[in-house]
Amino acid sequence: MKFLTFKKGGFLKLGIKTDLGVLDIEKAGASFQTELPTKIEDVINKKATSLEDLDAVKKQALESKNCELFLEEEEFTFGPAVTKPGKIICVGLNYKKHALESNMPLPEYPILFNKFDNTISAHNQVINLPFNSTENDYEAELAIVIGKEAKRVSTDEALDYVFGYCNANDLSSRDLQFRTNQWLLGKCCDGFSPLGPYLVTSDEIGDPNQLQIKATVNGEVRQHSNTSDMIFKCNEIISYISDHMTLRPGDVILTGTPEGVALGLPEGERVYLQNGDEVTIEIEKLGTLTNKFKQEV
Structure with missing residues (x-):
């Protein structure tokens, strides 16, 4: 299933994308007199009902053809x-060609850093570029969303702990990122982790290590690769992280970005994000995530 959240009356509501539009889960529950989760975190934590029950409600709504239960995304x-x-854990230099364009050796272990929930933003949201940065970069990434507690899980079993996947843009202010040898400052600006538009359950994705991934800036393709170029595959990342910290439902792992970021170009050819730019991240089976940018003053 393809889940999403949408704003209504000042609150975030839960929806499922269908062929008839977006099913409003709150309305569906009221219509069918069924207790259903109203928040995406409750779905991930499997509170109130199971994915199978939600799928059954979706089918019932589609069969009813009650247009009042569905919304258009517009x-x-x-x-x-x-x-x-709970946690946002990121993997740096995880694509072979990106490491090469950055003139850095392939890492022996996954390079981990973190972001915070202030960085979370949405599809179509306008994101501010920091007032004290002129080197803001885009990074198309596959995001893993954990679905059940994982501690010291094997690589063979790691994908069983995934709830689903979504598009992410690991935005980075390079001049802030490299101000010191710690990357945190340039990675944790407000809104710098847009996720969406959908959270797609793992059963619809198949092998996450075989997905086309692309970033366009103002319609120009800047990144175009495949998750097969990852140095550490999704199951390896989950297993490695779980060896050192417990992963819990709702934790997000950003799996790295392919070649084509501005930083990977020779210094005189780097074109960083500017006021009014529009970036779209597109990953196979996950839809397209688009954001516009506004320069803070």
Whole structure:
């Protein structure tokens, strides 16, 4: 299933994308007199009902053809695909060609850093570029969303702990990122982790290590690769992280970005994000995540 959140009456609501539009889960529950989760975090944590029950409600709604239960995406404002991650863990230099363009050796272990929930933003949200940065970069990434507690899980079993996947843009202010040898400052600006538009359950994705991934800036393709170029595959990343910290439902892992970021170009050819730019991240089976940018003053 393809879950999403949308804003209504000042609150975030839960929806499922269908062929008839977006099913409003709150309305569906009231219509069918069924207790259903109203928040994406409750779905991930499997509170109130199971995915199988939600799928049954979706089918019932589609069979009813009750147009009052469905919304068109143009009618609402998207919320983040994941609203309250406990942890946001990121993997640096995880694509072979990206490491090469950065003139860095392939890492022996996954390079981990973190972001915070202030960075979470949504599809179509306008994101501010920091007032004290002129080197803001885009990074198309596959995001893994954990679905059950994982501690010291094997690589063979790691994908069983995944709830689903979504598009992410690991935005980075390079001049802030490399101000010191710690990357945190340039990675944790407000809104710098847009997720969405959908959170797609793992059963619809198949092998996450075989997905086309692309970033366009103002319609120009800047990144175009495949997750098969990852140095550490999704199952290896989950297993490695779980060896050192417990992963819990709702935790988000950003798996790295392919070649084509501005930083990977020779210094005189780097074109960083500017006021009014529009970036779209597209990953096979996950839809397209688009954001516009506004320069803070």
